[in-house]
Amino acid sequence: MVVETAAAAPNTARFHGRADRMWMTLSGFRAAPIALFWVVIVALLALPVLLFLIVAFSPRLFDQGPEWFTLSAFQQAFSGSLAVGIVNSLFVGVASAVVAAVVGFAVAWLVVRTDVPFRRLWSGAMFALLLAPSYLVALGWERLLEPQGVLDTSGIHPDAVRTLFYGPFGVVFVLAIKGLPFAYLAISSALRGLGEEFEDAVRVHGGGRIAATRVVIALLAPAIWSALAIVFAESVSDFGVAATLANDAHFPVATYTLFNSVEAFPIQFPVAAAVGWVLMGLAGIALLAQGWALRSRSYRVLSGRSRPARRIHLSPGARRGAFGGLTLLLMLGLGVPVFAAVAASLIDNLGTLLGSHGLTLSNYADVLTNGDVRYALLPPLLYSAQAAAITATIAVVLGAVVARLLTRSGPHVSARLLDLLLLTAVALPGIVFAAGYIFTYNQPVLSHIGLRLYGTTALLILGYVATALPATSRVLVGTVSQVQDSLFEAGRVHGSSAMGAWLRTVLPVLARPLITAWLLCFGATLFELPVSELLLAPGHEPLSVAITHVLQGYWFSQGTAMEVISVLVALAVVSLAWGLFRLLAPHGWQRVGRVNA
Amino acid sequence: MYSAQGYDSTMTKAFTKATGIPVQLDDDSTGPLLAKVQAEENNPSWDVLWVDGDTAFAALDQQGQLLSYEPAVQLNAAGQSLVPADHSYVPVSTTVMASVIYNSAAVSAVPTRYADLLGSQYTGKVGMNDPSQSGPTFPFIAGLMNQLGGESNGVAAGERCLTALKANGLHVFPTNGDTLHALETGQIDYGMIQSSAATGELLKAAAQPSAAYVPKIVNLPVSTLLPGVIGIDKNRPTANQAEAEAFVNYVTSAAGQAVMQTGDPTGDSLFWPIVPGVTALPGLPSFPTSYQKLNPYFWGPKESEVNNWFDTNIKS
Numbered sequence: 001m002v003v004e005t006a007a008a009a010p011n012t013a014r015f016h017g018r019a020d021r022m023w024m025t026l027s028g029f030r031a032a033p034i035a036l037f038w039v040v041i042v043a044l045l046a047l048p049v050l051l052f053l054i055v056a057f058s059p060r061l062f063d064q065g066p067e068w069f070t071l072s073a074f075q076q077a078f079s080g081s082l083a084v085g086i087v088n089s090l091f092v093g094v095a096s097a098v099v100a101a102v103v104g105f106a107v108a109w110l111v112v113r114t115d116v117p118f119r120r121l122w123s124g125a126m127f128a129l130l131l132a133p134s135y136l137v138a139l140g141w142e143r144l145l146e147p148q149g150v151l152d153t154s155g156i157h158p159d160a161v162r163t164l165f166y167g168p169f170g171v172v173f174v175l176a177i178k179g180l181p182f183a184y185l186a187i188s189s190a191l192r193g194l195g196e197e198f199e200d201a202v203r204v205h206g207g208g209r210i211a212a213t214r215v216v217i218a219l220l221a222p223a224i225w226s227a228l229a230i231v232f233a234e235s236v237s238d239f240g241v242a243a244t245l246a247n248d249a250h251f252p253v254a255t256y257t258l259f260n261s262v263e264a265f266p267i268q269f270p271v272a273a274a275v276g277w278v279l280m281g282l283a284g285i286a287l288l289a290q291g292w293a294l295r296s297r298s299y300r301v302l303s304g305r306s307r308p309a310r311r312i313h314l315s316p317g318a319r320r321g322a323f324g325g326l327t328l329l330l331m332l333g334l335g336v337p338v339f340a341a342v343a344a345s346l347i348d349n350l351g352t353l354l355g356s357h358g359l360t361l362s363n364y365a366d367v368l369t370n371g372d373v374r375y376a377l378l379p380p381l382l383y384s385a386q387a388a389a390i391t392a393t394i395a396v397v398l399g400a401v402v403a404r405l406l407t408r409s410g411p412h413v414s415a416r417l418l419d420l421l422l423l424t425a426v427a428l429p430g431i432v433f434a435a436g437y438i439f440t441y442n443q444p445v446l447s448h449i450g451l452r453l454y455g456t457t458a459l460l461i462l463g464y465v466a467t468a469l470p471a472t473s474r475v476l477v478g479t480v481s482q483v484q485d486s487l488f489e490a491g492r493v494h495g496s497s498a499m500g501a502w503l504r505t506v507l508p509v510l511a512r513p514l515i516t517a518w519l520l521c522f523g524a525t526l527f528e529l530p531v532s533e534l535l536l537a538p539g540h541e542p543l544s545v546a547i548t549h550v551l552q553g554y555w556f557s558q559g560t561a562m563e564v565i566s567v568l569v570a571l572a573v574v575s576l577a578w579g580l581f582r583l584l585a586p587h588g589w590q591r592v593g594r595v596n597a
Numbered sequence: 598m599y600s601a602q603g604y605d606s607t608m609t610k611a612f613t614k615a616t617g618i619p620v621q622l623d624d625d626s627t628g629p630l631l632a633k634v635q636a637e638e639n640n641p642s643w644d645v646l647w648v649d650g651d652t653a654f655a656a657l658d659q660q661g662q663l664l665s666y667e668p669a670v671q672l673n674a675a676g677q678s679l680v681p682a683d684h685s686y687v688p689v690s691t692t693v694m695a696s697v698i699y700n701s702a703a704v705s706a707v708p709t710r711y712a713d714l715l716g717s718q719y720t721g722k723v724g725m726n727d728p729s730q731s732g733p734t735f736p737f738i739a740g741l742m743n744q745l746g747g748e749s750n751g752v753a754a755g756e757r758c759l760t761a762l763k764a765n766g767l768h769v770f771p772t773n774g775d776t777l778h779a780l781e782t783g784q785i786d787y788g789m790i791q792s793s794a795a796t797g798e799l800l801k802a803a804a805q806p807s808a809a810y811v812p813k814i815v816n817l818p819v820s821t822l823l824p825g826v827i828g829i830d831k832n833r834p835t836a837n838q839a840e841a842e843a844f845v846n847y848v849t850s851a852a853g854q855a856v857m858q859t860g861d862p863t864g865d866s867l868f869w870p871i872v873p874g875v876t877a878l879p880g881l882p883s884f885p886t887s888y889q890k891l892n893p894y895f896w897g898p899k900e901s902e903v904n905n906w907f908d909t910n911i912k913s
Binding site: 062063064080146250259260261262263264265266267268269431435438439442443444447454455530533534536538539541545548549551552556 | 621622623624625626628629631632633635636637638639640642652653656660729735774782784897900901904905908912
């Protein structure tokens with residue numbers, strides 16, 4: 001239950017320091033567990049990232065070249081169009097982050113705070129967007145816009161849109177769409193935690209609606225900056241768009257230099273690592289901006305006194321406008337890939353001159369009955385679902401601790417380093433991040449002592465956790481930054497044990513964001529490709545790898561049917577989790593973040 | 598075993614059944630497999646690597662990572678041309694790059710040599726794959742270069758040829774599948790793709806006849822061989838190497854070849870056998886009379902440079 005008699009929040013630094021110590025100590029994170037946490041972080045993130053980056057200076061260390069120390073990788077990386085690529089990457093990263101944050105904020109506000117119709121649909125759509133494989137997004141647009149594509153054949157000639165799409169605009173558009181779920185999830189969690197009293201306070205003091213909105217945005221700053229940073233890092237590290245759309249558009253981004261160094265054999269990991277340093281630098285810039293914006297302010301607004309906000313009743317015109325805007329967003333982000341999926345998996349030979357164009361479900365039957373092992377869906381789906389569930393559970397626990405460390409007030413070098421490490425892990429494309437894992441965990445010395453992790457499901461899951469942790473902790477940062485220490489202290493004052501107080505005071509207010517983070521992590525891991533490809537355990541094919549195979553074997557319809565079923569399964573898990581939360585969670589837990597109609 | 602072949606899981610099961618030797622298969626695309634092989638350099642965990650193309654094997658050979666092995670079988674002439682002098686890897690099948698697949702329902706002109714494609718009846722109608730995204734496409738470009746100017750002048754001559762093709766409206770699509778899609782939708786009428794993908798498309802079209810789309814294949818001189826290749830890791834325990842050799846023997850046996858031909862009948866099984874006594878699947882056109890084998894030790898290291906040039910000059 002929620003403790004209603006919380007003491008006033010101590011706001012001075014001195015009290016904060018003490019409160020932090022208390023929080024850490026009393027919540028069971030005593031010295032030993034905190035040390036264990038850092039050991040886990042080093043093993044999961046620090047070693048793989050650093051060992052990969054070291055290869056830029058010392059290729060010999062992992063037999064990637066003859067030199068123990070050299071700068072030639074940097075020379076090679078910087079001799080091409082990398083400088084242009086860095087500028088373009090910065091532009092793409094900032095633009096897509098701002099677009100995703102603005103749109104994500106608008107959607108979150110409409111869904112959480114207003115009576116816009118079909119609110120469940122829109123929040124469900126954000127999860128669907130997260131799960132929509134990027135290749136389907138790209139493919140959908142291609143099928144629409146290509147010469148002799150759907151629009152062309154129906155008499156609409158989208159030449160101008162095509163030119164626009166195959167350029168910086170298209171790159172930013174796709175990356176912003178991909179980043180939108182992260183922004184939405186981070187901001188909506190924080191928005192739920194922010195009761196209405198701050199807006200009321202502004203209004204009582206004579207402020208208008210705009211002034212109230214400004215206060216809300218200011219109070220949500222940690223969540224908004226968290227969203228900006230994660231979308232920025234995801235965008236600058238993106239490999240798929242860099243290699244396809246950006247490349248076709250002659251708009252080189254930084255990762256393209258990296259792509260060039262790993263596309264031909266022997267792969268030049270030292271050059272890729274040199275580009276990795278650049279990407280880490282870009283992540284560092286994002287963090288500096290975030291740190292500058294949030295410096296030494298307190299955002300602790302979530303206490304036992306937080307009251308549910310009232311839903312704003314939109315005027316009929318505003319309702320129509322909001323509904324139209326959300327529908328358009330859904331069409332752009334999801335309608336197009338859904339169209340591609342339907343086209344490819346349900347209709348025979350759509351968009352080709354081949355044979356008949358009948359509607360068929362045979363592709364779905366094919367992949368579900370395991371008649372042909374080459375496109376059997378169930379074994380990889382089951383395997384990946386289990387791996388994703390384990391990953392999500394570990395990542396949420398670690399993510400909560402990370403979020404707590406990141407939101408401690410005052411300067412903490414360890415927190416800054418942790419933040420840089422997390423964002424660098426995001427900013428490094430999956431394929432090189434996974435290579436870092438191989439460098440770290442395929443050491444001959446480990447084999448000698450019998451610790452053979454490489455090629456096991458255990459290492460694959462560690463890799464998944466490391467990949468998921470940055471986004472998971474960033475989704476939690478928004479809410480965790482709001483939790484007032486007074487909540488926990490009140491629990492202790494009333495005689496609870498440390499763990500008991502945490503479970504009874506902090507867990508209830510975090511329950512919703514924790515579930516959100518778990519589902520985000522589950523969905524993202526279920527479809528994760530690059531780490532799966534490099535770290536898979538032979539004999540156990542992850543879902544994404546299985547689907548890629550089927551698509552590359554020209555069984556396009558079966559591959560897309562596999563995608564569609566898997567996305568539906570993931571969405572079913574999302575609905576099930578929220579359904580259980582509504583059924584089983586205590587009333588007080590559900591009260592936090594709820595909005596009165 | 599690291600393998601990117603469509604028939605590999607059928608093959609490993611048949612091999613285990615025939616010999617009792619269990620196989621752990623890591624079946625993945627060529628790109629990720631080679632990334633793993635490279636990242637594992639100081640502690641390899643593969644015994645057998647089986648992918649299309651011999652350039653990666655030439656690079657591994659130069660890094661001293663491959664075991665010399667010569668299976669007892671005597672390959673046919675095309676097969677023998679693919680065997681490296683030091684027997685560091687074993688070719689077991691071949692495709693060619695590129696076959697020209699064209700829609701005979703839409704066009705009547707059939708090229709007989711690459712230079713024909715520069716003619717006005719081909720303007721804007723020809724497509725190929727992007728070498729940065731399609732593994733078999735670099736060997737095609739290198740083959741064109743080798744054909745036009747050999748190892749000494751080939752790069753410049755090939756670049757001139759591709760520039761001329763571009764001036765005549767050459768389209769570039771990411772991979773075999775995308776180029777085929779462009780052919781099916783009429784964006785192009787001629788596609789230069791891997792022979793196995795072209796043959797698979799003919800089979801698919803034959804199963805669903807359409808008056809508007811009747812694909813046919815022509816192999817222009819000189820076709821560049823793109824072999825399916827097996828390499829054995831030199832740095833693994835002797836017992837593993839012996840099992841790997843047994844695997845190569847099985848693949849090059851009549852029984853193994855039959856498994857290769859049935860394991861992926863619409864994809865990778867559409868190769869031309871180089872083991873004597875094995876006939877190609879009925880869907881395949883006759884083996885090109887005019888073919889060449891590229892020196893992977895010369896052309897392999899040029900891949901990055903050539904692909905970069907292609908990115909900058911042909912894709913724009």
